[in-house]
Amino acid sequence: xxxxxxxxxxxxxxxxxxxxxxxxxxxxxxxxxxxxxxxxxxxxxxxxxxxxxxxxxxxxxxxxxxxxxxxxxxxxxxxxxxxxxxxxxxxxxxxxxxxxxxxxxxxxxxxxxxxxxxxxxxxxxxxxxxxxxxxxxxxxxxxxxxxxxxxxxxxxxxxxxxxxxxxxxxxxxxxxxxxxxxxxxxxxxxxxxxxxxxxxxxxxxxxxxxxxxxxxxxxxxxxxxxxxxxxxxxxxxxxxxxxxxxxxxxxxxxxxxxxxxxxxxxxxxxxxxxxxxxxxxxxxxxxxxxxxxxxxxxxxxxxxxxxxxxxxxxxxxxxxxxxxxxxxxxxxxxxxxxxxxxxxxxxxxxxxxxxxxxxxxxxxxxxxxxxxxxxxxxxxxxxxxxxxx
Ligand code: NZQ
Ligand code: ZN
Numbered sequence: 001x002x003x004x005x006x007x008x009x010x011x012x013x014x015x016x017x018x019x020x021x022x023x024x025x026x027x028x029x030x031x032x033x034x035x036x037x038x039x040x041x042x043x044x045x046x047x048x049x050x051x052x053x054x055x056x057x058x059x060x061x062x063x064x065x066x067x068x069x070x071x072x073x074x075x076x077x078x079x080x081x082x083x084x085x086x087x088x089x090x091x092x093x094x095x096x097x098x099x100x101x102x103x104x105x106x107x108x109x110x111x112x113x114x115x116x117x118x119x120x121x122x123x124x125x126x127x128x129x130x131x132x133x134x135x136x137x138x139x140x141x142x143x144x145x146x147x148x149x150x151x152x153x154x155x156x157x158x159x160x161x162x163x164x165x166x167x168x169x170x171x172x173x174x175x176x177x178x179x180x181x182x183x184x185x186x187x188x189x190x191x192x193x194x195x196x197x198x199x200x201x202x203x204x205x206x207x208x209x210x211x212x213x214x215x216x217x218x219x220x221x222x223x224x225x226x227x228x229x230x231x232x233x234x235x236x237x238x239x240x241x242x243x244x245x246x247x248x249x250x251x252x253x254x255x256x257x258x259x260x261x262x263x264x265x266x267x268x269x270x271x272x273x274x275x276x277x278x279x280x281x282x283x284x285x286x287x288x289x290x291x292x293x294x295x296x297x298x299x300x301x302x303x304x305x306x307x308x309x310x311x312x313x314x315x316x317x318x319x320x321x322x323x324x325x326x327x328x329x330x331x332x333x334x335x336x337x338x339x340x341x342x343x344x345x346x347x348x349x350x351x352x353x354x355x356x357x358x359x360x361x362x363x364x365x366x367x368x369x370x371x372x373x374x375x376x377x378x379x380x381x382x383x384x385x386x387x388x389x
Contacts, residue, residue: 001209001258007023010147014245016237019050022093023058025171027191029133030090032220034083036065036104038096042139045181051095051137063087065107068096071154071161071274071281074101074119075174075344080107081118084132085277093379094136094169097190098143099279101136102151105166108132109151122153126164135171139178141243142190142282144197144251145174154275160362161275163267174248175228176240183233188340189282191227191243194250195220200264201256203296203306203373209258216255217313219246225313229342263372266292275352286342291387296374297326303374346388356385 013021026033033055042048055062055152065080083089084107094104105119109128113121121128138146144152148166154161182190202216222242229239243244247350249255256262269292270284297307304326311317311329319325360381369376376384 002206002260004253006253006257007223008147008168009170010168011171012174012248013171014173015241015250016177018175020075021171021173022051022135022137022150023054023060025135026055026060026091026093027058028058031059032061032063032088032090033234034063034065034080034087034089034092034104034107036068036080036092036094036096036100036107038066038068038070038100040066041181042095045139045141045178047137047178050173051093057341061087063089066101068103069097069154070099071278071325072106072152072154074122074155076103077153078112078118081113083109086110087356089132092132094133094134095139097140098152098180099349101138101145101169102143102343104134105131105145105149105151105345106153106164108134110164119155119158122155122164123161124164126151126166127266128166133284134167134169135173135259136169137175137178138244140182140186140190141179141196141240141247142193143178144194144249145246146174147248147252150251152271152373159275161271163271166281172248174244176237176244179240179244180235182234184341185280185283187226187234187243188232188342189280189286190247191230191282191340192286192337192342193222193250193282194223194243194290196266196282196289197250198255199289200262200266200374201259202310203293204256204262205373206258206259206302207305212255212257212259213309218313219250219255222246243370244272254347260373265369265372266375268363268366268368269359269384270364273351276355276359277349279349279351283342283349286337287344287346287388288384290330290337291384293330293333294387295376295380295384297330300374320350346385351389353386353389356382360385
């Protein structure tokens with residue numbers, strides 16, 4: 001097992017009715033609030049009205065940054081930073097999923113960024129000395145942004161999408177009932193994202209981190225049990241609650257305790273798909289993951305033991321032939337994703353191979369593919385993209 005440090009300063013209020021903590025938690029930081037949200041789902045579900053009633057009743061002044069895009073854009077971050085400066089905002093409240101929360105994190109850091117170009121802040125990996133305090137109310141189980149410091153921001157002009165460390169939420173309210181209204185595609189995409197976060201950590205070369213591997217396997221089994229339940233019964237509290245708990249832990253760093261970092265290669269490749277084609281993050285990962293697995297298994301048969309463990313402990317398969325078992329585990333994962341209604345080819349998303357080479361080169365700018373658990377070169381990555389067509 002390798003050394004690790006863990007320091008998450010986020011307080012999570014999990015479960016039904018936890019919105020009672022909203023006003024007291026915000027009040028710690030001040031009275032001027034920037035409310036950050038997406039394209040309007042919170043208005044349709046009634047959550048916006050509920051929040052505004054609480055905030056007005058408690059005497060908060062609210063400025064709004066609305067219309068945060070899925071795959072949030074740097075221009076929207078800039079709009080938020082300007083609002084914070086203009087309205088002397090004390091604290092940011094993000095309501096939504098990874099997109100609203102990530103955008104809010106970048107705004108929180110951008111408020112004190114001294115350079116002229118906020119995109120430069122993203123490119124340099126963030127890690128600001130100062131950021132506005134941030135709180136969030138989660139409405140989709142997916143990214144884990146409610147429990148990590150990362151924000152992923154897109155720049156449509158340069159066709160780039162990068163993650164950077166901005167700030168941790170101080171408080172996250174995670175009420176599974178807020179996810180009852182998710183459309184099936186978002187439920188399935190979010191669940192695929194959770195599974196990908198786990199797979200990125202699970203497929204590490206470290207063999208003896210029993211706790212982390214056990215957590216990974218438990219989360220994967222939980223998602224594969226509860227996502228189909230949530231799709232069949234959108235208001236099944238137990239299913240939604242398990243998915244939310246799974247999401248929060250999956251991107252927290254806990255599933256890689258003591259493990260060599262894998263490089264998160266599927267995320268590096270998916271961010272290219274989102275940057276070029278505005279693909280929904282989790283859907284892109286579901287398409288890529290089984291193809292990436294087949295590529296690395298073929299490239300490095302010495303890694304078969306990890307796939308055998310995945311097939312047995314996650315997919316519940318058995319058999320003596322380890323090569324066949326490893327392949328069967330991957331096939332089972334692909335079949336599972338397909339069963340949740342996700343598109344499983346890039347062609348279904350209207351994506352062809354014209355940009356694959358530049359995407360493959362760009363995906364490795366930070367060495368996340370050449371330095372991954374099974375190192376991948378440009379031709380490997382192009383091959384994975386082609387296998388997804
Ligand atoms: O925009 P609105 O109208 O709110 O609609 C959203 C959006 O269209 C909708 N939605 C959310 N909650 C809903 C709902 N619709 C009905 N009922 C609800 N309760 O769902 C759509 C997707 O929302 P979004 O926030 O984009 O989803 P997600 O949480 O999957 O976030 C994706 C973004 O997070 C980044 C992704 O790359 C992507 O940009 N990631 C962030 C990470 C992090 N911060 O640690 C790690 C991840 O790997 C990921 O890269
Ligand atoms: Zn992800």
